[in-house]
Amino acid sequence: MLSLVRRRRLLAARFSTLPEAAPPAPLDAAAVQETLTLYTNDWRRALDFFHWSASPGGGNLRPTPSTLSRAVDILGKHFEFPQATALLLAHHDPSDPAFLRPALRALLNRLAAANLVDDAVRAFESTAASVGLRDEASFHLLVDALCDHRRVDEAHHLCLGGRAAAPPPFPPGTKTHNLLLRGWAKARAWARLRQHWLDMDARGVAKDLHSYSIYMDALAKSGKPWKAVKLFKEMKQKRLPVDIVAYNTAIHAVGLAEGVDFAVRMYRQMVEAGCRPNTATFNTIVKLLCKEGRFKEGYAFVQQMHKAGCEPNELTYHCFFQYLSRPQEVLALFEKMLQRGCRPRMDTYVMLIKRFGRWGFLRPVFFVWKTMEEQGLTPDAFAYNTLIDALLEKGMVDLARKYDEEMLAKGLSPKPRKELGTKMPGSESDSDNALSGVI
Secondary structure, eight states: OHHHHHHHHHHHHHHHHOOTTSOOOOOOHHHHHHHHHHTTTOHHHHHHHHHHHHSTTTTOOOOOHHHHHHHHHHHHHTTOHHHHHHHHHHTOOTTOGGGGHHHHHHHHHHHHHTTOHHHHHHIIIIIIHHTTOOSHHHHHHHHHHHHHTTOHHHHHHHHHOOSSSOOOSSOOOHHHHHHHHHHHHHTTOHHHHHHHHHHHHHTTOOOOHHHHHHHHHHHHHTTOHHHHHHHHHHHHHTTOOOOHHHHHHHHHHHHHHHOHHHHHHHHHHHHHTTOOOOHHHHHHHHHHHHHTTOHHHHHHHHHHHHHTTOOOOHHHHHHHHHHOOOHHHHHHHHHHHHHTTOOOOHHHHHHHHHHHHHHTOHHHHHHHHHHHHHTTOOOOHHHHHHHHHHHHHTTOHHHHHHHHHHHHHTTOOSSOOGGGTOOOTTOSSGGGOTTTTTO
């Protein structure tokens, strides 16, 4: 992983300095994907690099579904929807329409995230149709995107209609209802979730393993883990083929309801039943152990992960970062995470900066910030604001203002923070910028 990070940084640097006539650099899809991540907060650089990577004078590497969808996603993140749509359409291949499905998913997801529901529906009706992808699979992508961003009422209306509504484009089946179930669960609308669960029976919709897993997970998250355990037992009584997802949900639920020892017992039952645990299984138990302050047992379970052929991921480390109470232990574990090649995510850095900031230790805060930049990640608004909060806690107003100005210059914040008195770039005073408070 570290070699890939180094390669990505070198590739980005090379792209920044190579003349147009330079010989093509050796590329693969993974390197392009990772390099695009460098420019996630700079859509112009991302788009330039994407075109360069595919050009004969640049990387000369044909885009893949994943690299194209990443580029579309970055454009959508910055509300450049016309360019995102144009990029998608430019790679249409009549012989292989499915090539564009991941990019279509990225476009629909960003439109839904921006609350542009009508535009998302039009993208399905028009853009998807123009590339031969106006089918049930793409319709489910639209529903999933709306549900992901808590526009479940609109998704419900599209799927099931109403008296005055147009009929749905495809008959709603079990998968459609599962997406709506997941949407109500994500929105934490527990009453609507339960009503939809009952409506599935009233409509004669067959419930499958995914239906039960979604509802069981929602029961655990809504503060009723004992009901989730009861539902799991009901699944087994009905002889539904219980998979790893259902077991992981049940392990989490029983851990919340009865404690981590019962979760470990169910884990052993799962292994005895021939269901192989995955990283999520171990993460669930490790988090329950850390929550109870049983860190030695948590580390022991990480060793069991290795023996089971599962590698700890960033979420494994998050379990410890969240509950460890000694700054030295957290910092040492973070360094070990880097040494073992486990790449932290942006929320990893935000979590660590916030924890060290609350403890009042700025040296590790800046160490984490520097590491983030060395790993090739561009700080987002959450990272900047967390760092600024940590600096303000220590009374370092001038330095906090410097980072606020940097965040504004990058376009990551629509207006300055009032407590800092930061000026908008190019303005002489706050009063000169009449639009800063209404963007």
